[in-house]
Amino acid sequence: MKSKKHCNIPIFIPQLACPHQCVFCNQEKISATFSVPKPNEIAAIIDTYLETIPNSTEVNIAFFGGSFTGIPRVDMIAYLEAAYTYIKAGKVQGIRLSTKPDYITDDILDILEKYGVTSIELGAQSTNNKVLLKSGRGHKFDAIENAVSLIRKRNFKLGLQMMLGLPYDTLELSIQTAKDIVRLGADTTRIYPTVVVKDTVLEKMYERGDYKVLSLDEAIHWSKEVLKIFNASSVKVLRVGLHPSEELELGKSLVAGPIHPSFKEMVLTDLWSDILCEKLDKKGQSIIRVSNKQLNYAIGYKGKNRNDLKIKGYNVNFVVDPLLKDFELNVCYS
Numbered sequence: 256m257k258s259k260k261h262c263n264i265p266i267f268i269p270q271l272a273c274p275h276q277c278v279f280c281n282q283e284k285i286s287a288t289f290s291v292p293k294p295n296e297i298a299a300i301i302d303t304y305l306e307t308i309p310n311s312t313e314v315n316i317a318f319f320g321g322s323f324t325g326i327p328r329v330d331m332i333a334y335l336e337a338a339y340t341y342i343k344a345g346k347v348q349g350i351r352l353s354t355k356p357d358y359i360t361d362d363i364l365d366i367l368e369k370y371g372v373t374s375i376e377l378g379a380q381s382t383n384n385k386v387l388l389k390s391g392r393g394h395k396f397d398a399i400e401n402a403v404s405l406i407r408k409r410n411f412k413l414g415l416q417m418m419l420g421l422p423y424d425t426l427e428l429s430i431q432t433a434k435d436i437v438r439l440g441a442d443t444t445r446i447y448p449t450v451v452v453k454d455t456v457l458e459k460m461y462e463r464g465d466y467k468v469l470s471l472d473e474a475i476h477w478s479k480e481v482l483k484i485f486n487a488s489s490v491k492v493l494r495v496g497l498h499p500s501e502e503l504e505l506g507k508s509l510v511a512g513p514i515h516p517s518f519k520e521m522v523l524t525d526l527w528s529d530i531l532c533e534k535l536d537k538k539g540q541s542i543i544r545v546s547n548k549q550l551n552y553a554i555g556y557k558g559k560n561r562n563d564l565k566i567k568g569y570n571v572n573f574v575v576d577p578l579l580k581d582f583e584l585n586v587c588y589s
């Protein structure tokens with residue numbers, strides 16, 4: 256049976272709607288959205304999207320970009336009421352939102368439940384207390400654990416986002432964060448390497464030499480290592496890397512950081528390089544079968560893995576096998 260198509264209607268509520276200030280965040284610039292839509296404006300946004308979405312699609316309204324449950328209660332309810340109208344009319348199947356762990360309480364969850372919210376994504380970012388402190392998150396790991404336990408008692412889908420390369424972070428601490436996200440039972444995650452954005456505290460730390468940004472190679476390597484942990488679990492990875500937007504370009508809002516339009520492809524290329532090195536034990540001619548979805552990643556970004564193997568004496572032909580799952584392969588030597 257063919258699975259139903261999913262589609263999010265994104266409504267960006269940038270930093271103006273967040274009462275907090277993390278050292279790395281300038282949501283206004285990250286989302287490239289400079290005005291916060293008012294609750295009475297979101298119906299027009301939703302209607303515009305719905306006009307282009309086929310009827311058979313499962314549609315979610317997604318409040319992203321700020322700390323949704325940290326905004327004044329009356330505004331939060333006004334946004335939810337506007338979105339809930341579409342759920343009641345059967346035009347939309349769910350509401351997703353992102354927020355900060357310490358803005359989750361039972362009272363807030365009562366409201367989210369009442370207005371048909373189906374999925375909550377928490378910006379966990381790190382599970383290390385020192386990283387959280389240095390990043391100005393304003394809470395410790397126990398706040399993440401507490402929020403997760405409150406959410407888990409109800410029927411919400413849970414996402415836990417993580418960031419790589421925050422102040423004080425190391426590869427080992429990022430790996431621990433990924434393991435904690437798996438242990439906490441998240442349904443989904445997103446992996447974002449830290450970038451330095453203009454007009455943030457992190458920019459000042461970077462200029463003073465108090466913060467060292469990850470290089471592109473380091474960010475690829477770290478992402479690959481945490482991806483391995485998620486791939487071995489039931490946590491679905493929804494995103495790897497920030498989307499470059501027009502605003503997030505060097506010289507504009509981006510001061511420094513590992514951002515690349517093909518970031519995810521480069522991470523998966525690196526992951527496949529490890530898999531291939533482990534599985535290939537005979538030089539010469541071979542056929543490697545992989546799933547359709549993974550074929551380009553196995554061959555590598557700009558053919559990198561195939562070329563690297565050739566230099567090492569492995570002459571590999573990559574072929575699709577629709578029966579194989581992600582990251583599975585069959586090797587046939589000729």
Ligand code: SF4
Pocket residue numbers: 269270273274275276277280281282320321322355378
């Ligand atoms: S909680 Fe989220 S939106 Fe608010 S400042 Fe931190 S990263 Fe930005």
